[in-house]
Amino acid sequence: MSYLIADSGSTKTQWCIVRSGQEPEECYTTGINPIYLSEADIRNLLVREFPVGCTGIEKIWFYGAGCAFPEKNACVQSALSSYFHCREVEIASDLMGAARALCGRRPGIVGILGTGSNSCYYDGKEIVSNVAPLGFILGDEGSGADLGKRLVADLLKGILPSELKELFFAETQTSYAGIIESVYRRPLPNRYLADFTSFIRRHIGFPEIEQIVLEAFDSFIGRNLMQYRQISETEISFTGSIAYIFKKQLERQLQKYGLKPGVFKQAPMNGLKEYHKIDMIL
Template sequence: MILIADSGSSKTSWTLVKEKQIISRFESEGYNPCYNSREQITRSLQNSLPEGYDWEDISLVAFYGAGCYEDKYEVIEDALRPLFPNASFDIAMDLLASARALLGHEPGFAAILGTGTNSCLYDGEKIIHNVDSMGFLLGDEGSGAYMGKRLIRDFIRGHMPDDIRNHFYNTYRLSPDELIGGVYSDPMPNRYCASFTHFLSNEQMTKQPYIENVIRECFRDFFKNIVIFYPNYSAYTFNCVGSLGWVFNGTLTLIADEFGMKTGRIIKDPMQGLINFHQIYP
């Protein structure tokens, strides 16, 4: 059996495969080896494993997650080995998961557009170039957190049209002071800001010029500050994993075209692509 994990900040999605068939999907807490000890990970996952399977039969665990830098591989492997003693381990960053899911063994450009952003050039085996998104405080252009910050800022400064500003207030019932307090006091301010992107996809908002302009400008910032700094970037197709890119794929395609990039694959999550990459299906 093969076990594939896609680990984010809040949860890890697991897929168990036997003889090329998916036999179980389950979730656990999110694991980041920069913040979680091996003991914490082992204990948490042990409580999340579904009953009825012989976990000693696992031959491969492919674990992809934020914080899985090379010097942290050992933390993940040491945490998982007591639970899967006969497995080999393929541990990598979430960015490599996205590249593998989008491109398989083919070279190309891959991006993540979700709560945060990341991107790379991939040679079919490994990441060969990465323009640092610099995270929530300094960058993350095009992300949900970036768009959420834009909405909060426009609301507080009165840059929204009055009808949209009223609708924003009626939706969240938060004053400017409360919004600022939320950004600066929430333990995960990136997720706090990203939560407001639901406003952008609200059915009452999707046809509003202001809303469309916010989405376009945030995606343009992603291209202007990150994508165009890849060598010969326009020679690649634009491929993307993530809820934000998937929800706003039409606008994203238009902006990619503005910058001379044809759009390839835009998918919501990487799991099916990872299943294909690990040759679970013929």
């Protein structure tokens, strides 16, 4: 049997081709988000970017950003079925992909901390409850965009030491005017702000920088995780670059609330391969 697993955000899609008796093959394409791409757009993207020679696929599992609406899922399903000549195509949200990758078939609370943030309670089969993430203006607490926003705000308001301010402008080659322009007048300010997490990572040894991370995670826990009634009786597992890079700080804040840290994975793909192993023998 041969099957295909995809984990897609708006920026990139990671694909894994699994064939019986062979090592899995992985590749990447541009992200496939049906909020922004039509069925024809998705097919054209695959024609341009997907490696040739991917034939004989019997089933596809596609986990993607924007795949939370039946009409959008149908768009992706039709495009994949047509391109890969595959009748069995299952579409699910990136949050479901994270839940299956982190928890398998066990219940748990799941958090995604990347450019944005999200969370859910997963009963081992389905996502039972989900606190609305709301994007980086109204929510996305603990995300890369949130960390970057807190850092920039504290710098420009003069809250952080002058040493850090000098380091920031020297390393990022930006200016006050450039930040205001990028945040308020250019597209994708959330990605722009999230890029500053590389500065935070390099200078996490400064107590003021670490405090920004701790406060962001405190906000994510208080405004999201604490709303799940199962919070005290189950582990909380995470995926996403921010959770992975700042695992030490995240675990500290979870323990502050008396919560149980679970599995941490930088990306869901390895967990999804493990989850779908059983499908090779069914």
